[in-house]
Amino acid sequence: DSGVTQTPKHLITATGQRVTLRCSPRSGDLSVYWYQQSLDQGLQFLIHYYNGEERAKGNILERFSAQQFPDLHSELNLSSLELGDSALYFCASSTTTGAYEQFFGPGTRLTVL
Amino acid sequence: AQSVTQLDSQVPVFEEAPVELRCNYSSSVSVYLFWYVQYPNQGLQLLLKYLSGSTLVKGINGFEAEFNKSQTSFHLRKPSVHISDTAEYFCAVSSHASNTGKLIFGQGTTLQVKP
Numbered sequence: 067d068s069g070v071t072q073t074p075k076h077l078i079t080a081t082g083q084r085v086t087l088r089c090s091p092r093s094g095d096l097s098v099y100w101y102q103q104s105l106d107q108g109l110q111f112l113i114h115y116y117n118g119e120e121r122a123k124g125n126i127l128e129r130f131s132a133q134q135f136p137d138l139h140s141e142l143n144l145s146s147l148e149l150g151d152s153a154l155y156f157c158a159s160s161t162t163t164g165a166y167e168q169f170f171g172p173g174t175r176l177t178v179l
Numbered sequence: 180a181q182s183v184t185q186l187d188s189q190v191p192v193f194e195e196a197p198v199e200l201r202c203n204y205s206s207s208v209s210v211y212l213f214w215y216v217q218y219p220n221q222g223l224q225l226l227l228k229y230l231s232g233s234t235l236v237k238g239i240n241g242f243e244a245e246f247n248k249s250q251t252s253f254h255l256r257k258p259s260v261h262i263s264d265t266a267e268y269f270c271a272v273s274s275h276a277s278n279t280g281k282l283i284f285g286q287g288t289t290l291q292v293k294p
Contacts, residue, residue, distance in 0.1 A: 068222060097280060109269060109284035122279030156222060160280060166211070166230065168282065170222035 069093065070171035072157050078177045084145040087174045091138055091159030097121075098140040099160075099168060100132055104153040115140055147178045181206040181272050185285035193293050194262055200255040200288045202270030209275040212253040213282065214244055217267040226268075229253065240264070265292045 069092035079085055091098050100112040111124035115134035126132075129147075134140045144151060154175050158168040186201040204210065211230050215223040227238025234246040244255045253270060270285040 068224070070222075099280060099282075101282075108286045111281045111283070114279050114281060122281055124281060158223075162280075167225055167228065168280065170215075170224070172222045 068169040068171065070157060070159050070169050072155075072171040072174050074174060075172065076175050076177075078179065079147060080179055081147055081149060083147050083178075084143065085147065085176065087142040087144070087155055087157075087176075089140045089142070089157030089159075089171060091140070091157075092169055095159035095161050095169070096138065097160045097162065097168075098134055098138070099158040100126075100140070100142050101156045101158065102153050103156060103173070104150075107153075109156075112142070144176070149178050152176055152178045181208075181210060181274060181283050183270050183272055183283055183285035185268075185270055185288045187288050188286065189289045189291065191291045191293060192260055195259050197258050198256065198260050198264075198290065200268050200270075200290065202253045202255065202285060204251050204253065204270070204272045206251075206272060206274065210272045211275065212244075212246060213271040213273070214238065214242070214253070214255050215269045215271060215284075217269065217287075219266070223269065226255070260290070260292050262292050262294060264290060266290060 071090045073088045096117045098115045103109045112126040114122040132142045154173045156173045157171045160168045182205045184203045192198045213228045214226040229246045237243045267287045271282040
């Protein structure tokens with residue numbers, strides 16, 4: 067158990083819908099990262115937040131957005147969902163802004179029908 | 180920009196045999212290097228990391244890796260594998276210069292340990 071929690075574990079929805087994925091980092095970690103894992107793209111970095119502020123964006127679609135709240139949990143919002151958005155979404159956390167060690171949550175499996 | 184190439188998509192090996200999972204990277208700047216393991220239906224777990232210092236890095240579960248700057252490689256090795264090592268293994272890099280913590284992953288290598 068990494069100490070990072072993600073909810074829900076599974077999510078099945080239809081095209082065009084909007085969903086919210088939630089992540090709670092390890093106690094004391096200020097950084098939260100979101101990654102997408104799909105069969106065709108592999109593991110891709112989406113976005114990084116540090117203490118409530120956006121630090122870096124990767125290959126994140128405009129239909130996707132994220133935020134980190136004052137209690138440090140984070141949410142990834144996916145809207146106007148397409149079949150190709152079906153993937154495993156991971157959240158990771160670390161104590162600092164560097165990539166010295168990131169602790170990954172169990173992931174949320176999103177299926178878009 | 181950085182990129183990571185894992186040279187083998189699948190590596191079958193018999194139990195108690197040695198194994199090497201190969202990883203090459205490309206970067207114009209200095210990088211940190213990582214190996215993560217993903218067991219079925221689980222998240223990623225850090226096996227080991229190279230930040231600086233000794234080029235031979237020891238990790239959990241008996242794994243080790245060697246950073247070779249001239250070859251731009253970071254191969255993962257284990258002298259004797261167990262059935263429980265069956266999993267997906269990912270090599271990743273992150274730029275020294277970047278303060279974003281962004282990890283760039285390879286495509287993964289599936290290690291299949293046979294009895």
